[in-house]
Amino acid sequence: MNPPRRRAILIICDGLGAEWISEARTPTLARLMANHLRAGDHRAVFPSVTRVSAASIATGCFPGRHGLEGNQMALVEDGRIVVHNVGAPSFRETMRRVTGRTLRVPTMAERLAPHGGQIAYSNVSPGAAYFLDPDHFGTVLHRAGSFGPGGVSLTGDAHLDVTHDLDGDIEMTRRFCDEVVPADGFGLAILWLANPDLTLHHDPLGSPQHLHALEVTDRLVAQVIAAVEAHADRFDTLLVVGSDHGHETIARSVHVGQWLATQGLEADLKAGRIGVASQGTSALIYAAAGTRRALADLLPAMARQPWAGSILTGDALAATGLTGETLFAAVDTTRHDEPNEFGVPGTRWLVEDGEGTPDIGCGHHGGLGPSETRPFLAFIHPDFAPGEAGRATSLVDIAPTVLGFLGIRAEGMDGTPIST
Ligand SMILES: [Zn+2]
Structure with a gap:
C-alpha cells in the first residue's frame, strides 16, 4: 500500500x-x-x-x-498617474496592459x-x-x-x-x-x-x-x-x-487629496502628477518626478495635521517592505486611545480618497496600527x-x-x- x-x-x-x-x-x-x-x-x-x-x-x-502595492494603487498611463481599484475583476487586465504583466x-x-x-x-x-x-x-x-x-x-x-x-x-x-x-x-x-x-x-x-x-x-x-x-x-x-x-475602529475621516489641493497642489492632482490611494487607515501618495520637491516641502505641514499619525518616505517606507517606482510617501493615520461603544480600545481616521463614505464606528484596516x-x-x-x-x-x-x-x-x- x-x-x-x-x-x-x-x-x-x-x-x-x-x-x-x-x-x-x-x-x-x-x-x-x-x-x-x-x-x-x-x-x-x-x-x-x-x-x-x-x-x-x-x-x-x-x-x-x-x-x-495596495487595495488601490497607481499605474502610470500616458505619463499620468492613475489610481485604480485592485478589487475589480478587470484590474489584472489593466495591469497587464500598462505594465506588461501581473x-x-x-x-x-x-x-x-x-x-x-x-x-x-x-x-x-x-x-x-x-x-x-x-x-x-x-x-x-x-x-x-x-x-x-x-x-x-x-x-x-x-x-x-x-x-x-x-x-x-x-x-x-x-x-x-x-x-x-x-x-x-x-x-x-x-x-x-x-x-x-x-x-x-x-x-x-x-x-x-x-x-x-x-x-x-x-x-x-x-x-x-x-x-x-x-x-x-x-x-x-x-x-x-x-x-x-x-x-481597528473608525471614528473620523479625512480626504488627503482635498487637503493637498488646499495646499496648492490642485493642478498637480488634476493633471495626474500626484495621486492618493486610500488603504483604509493609511494612504499611499504617488508623485511624478517633477512634483516630488513640492510634495516633500509640504510633509512637515502634513505631519502637523490631526489625522497624520506617521508619514513614511524613503528608507523608512522601504523598511515596511513596500516600494514602488512612483510611490513617494505613505501616511498611517492617527490612533486615539478612546474606546468604541463596545469598550474596544483605540480609534483611527479613515482615508476617504476613493473609499467613499466612511462607516463611522465600524471596523477597517490598512495601516500600521496595533490591532x-x-x-x-x-x-x-x-x-x-x-x-x-x-x-x-x-x-x-x-x-x-x-x-x-x-x-x-x-x-x-x-x-x-x-x-x-
Ligand atoms: Zn482581509
Whole structure:
C-alpha cells in the first residue's frame, strides 16, 4: 500500500485579529493555537489590506517585490498617474496592459503547477481572490467567475455561486469539505472566508454581529478539520489556519487629496502628477518626478495635521517592505486611545480618497496600527512540534513553509519557513 500523499490546506479567516481568539469566543481556534505550532509574533504586511495580503501569501514576497502595492494603487498611463481599484475583476487586465504583466514574482499556484496544482475557494473581493493566482496556473472558484488552469471558465455546478455574506462562507465551506478535502487533485487547497472582515466593515468591533461572525467562522474551521481527519488514511495533510490582518475602529475621516489641493497642489492632482490611494487607515501618495520637491516641502505641514499619525518616505517606507517606482510617501493615520461603544480600545481616521463614505464606528484596516497588523497563524501536522515559533513571522513566511512541507524548492522568496 502506498503511503498517504502529502498535501496542504490553507484556511484564511479574513480580518480575524489574534486578540479575538479565546476559549469562549473561538474555541476551535483557541485549541489550535494552544495545541499546535503557532506564530506568536505574527505580522501583517503593509499596507494591511486583503488584496496585498493575498498576493504576499501567494508569492512569499512583500509588496515591493510582487508589485501589488495596495487595495488601490497607481499605474502610470500616458505619463499620468492613475489610481485604480485592485478589487475589480478587470484590474489584472489593466495591469497587464500598462505594465506588461501581473505579479512580478511566481505564485505558489505557478510553482505547484507541475506538483499537484493549487485550488482556491474565495469569498472576498474578486481582486483578492484572483491575485492568489492571477495568471491561471491553478483553479480559482469565486462568485464573480470561476476558472480552471489556463483560464478555462468553470460554469454550472463547477462554479462557486455563493452570496457575499456569512451564508456564502457557510455554503462555500460545505462545498470545500465535500468537493476538495476528499479529492486527489491538488498540492495546495486554499479556503479564504470573507468573515469576520465583511461583518466588521459594517458593524463595530465587539458588537453582537462581530461576535456572531467569529462564532460562525470558528465553526467553519472546525468543519474543515473534521473533514480532513475523516480522510487521514488517504492523505498526509498539513493544515494551516490563519488570517491576513485585524481591524481597528473608525471614528473620523479625512480626504488627503482635498487637503493637498488646499495646499496648492490642485493642478498637480488634476493633471495626474500626484495621486492618493486610500488603504483604509493609511494612504499611499504617488508623485511624478517633477512634483516630488513640492510634495516633500509640504510633509512637515502634513505631519502637523490631526489625522497624520506617521508619514513614511524613503528608507523608512522601504523598511515596511513596500516600494514602488512612483510611490513617494505613505501616511498611517492617527490612533486615539478612546474606546468604541463596545469598550474596544483605540480609534483611527479613515482615508476617504476613493473609499467613499466612511462607516463611522465600524471596523477597517490598512495601516500600521496595533490591532490591524496582528493576524494569527497555526500549523497542524506532526512534523510541526507544538509551541511557539521562536521568531517574528509574517504573511510572507507561509508560502515557503507550505512548499517546504511539500518538498518543493522555494527560492527567491522574502519569507523563510516557520518551525518551532
Ligand atoms: Zn482581509
